[in-house]
Amino acid sequence: MAHDGPEDHASQLSCIVCMGRLGAAHLPGLMSCLECGFITTDLKLSDEDLKRLYGRDYFHGQEYLDYTAEAESLKLNFQRRIAVLRQLAPDFQAAELFEIGCAYGYFLQVVVPYVKVASGIDISADAVRKAVAEQQTDAREGDYLAFDLKRPVDCITMWDTIEHLRRPDLFIGKAAKDLKPGGLLAITTGDIGSLNARLRGKSWRMIHPPTHLHYFSASTLKRLLERQGFDVVHLSHPGNSRKLRSVLYFISVLKANRPAIYNTLQRLPLFDLSLTANLFDIMYVVGRKRGAIPDGTGA
C-alpha cells in the first residue's frame, strides 16, 4: 500500500480535517483552520526527526516519566477502554485487533484474553523490543503507513498516538482500508475543546510540540473520522485511574527524591487503592467503519 505522495506537500498549507486554509491560532506558535477550527502546528518534521524523537529517551524523559513504573495504572485504564469496545462489538472475543503505537505492549498484553488475535506496531525500536521480550506480545517496529496488514481486521486502536503523528488523516485513511466493514477504530487523545483546555490556554498540559503536533476537539476528530468513512459510535471523557501507589511513588521518589518516605507509606493497607482523576480533557472516541467492502482501488 503506497503513500499518497503529492498530498504530503499540500497538507502543509491546508487543514488535514477539512482541507480548509490555515491561519495563526489564538494560541502562540499554533495554527488554526479558518474553516473548521482545527488546531495544529506548522512544524515540518522528517521521518528521521520523528525516529529520533521516539528513541529510548522519549519513554524515559519528561513526557513519559517512568512509563514502565506506571504499567499498573496504564493497565487499569486499558481495562475500562476494553469494556467499552466489548459493548460496541458483542462478538469481540472473535475479533482480530491491531494496535498502532503499541509502545511497551501493555495494552496488547491486557487485551489478549479478550480477543482472538492481537498485534501491534510502533516506531520506537526500544519499546518494541521490550513489548516482545518482556510482555510476550506480537509487536513489530515500523511505520504503519508502510505496513501491509495482509487482511482486514475487526478493531484498530490508537491510544494517545494521533497527536504525535505527522499525518493523522493518512493513518485514519489507512485504518479505514485495513478494517472490515463495521469494524471499530478506537482513539484517545486530548480534547482542546474541553473546558480545562480552554481555561488553561497555552499552558494546557497537552500542548507540547514537537511531540504533540495536532490538537483535536471532539468536533474536529468527529469530522475527520466521518470524512474517512466512519460513524462515531462512542465519545466519552474517561479520566485517568492510578493506583495510590504510583501517585505516592511519583511524589515521594521522583519529585521529592525521598524513597524512605515511599517505603514507609508502602506498608499502609490503603496503598492498593485506585484513584480516578478526571479533568475531562482527554477524549475516547470510537468510529465504526461504514458501508460495503472496499474494492481495493482506494479513494
Ligand SMILES: [Zn+2]
Ligand atoms: Zn479545517
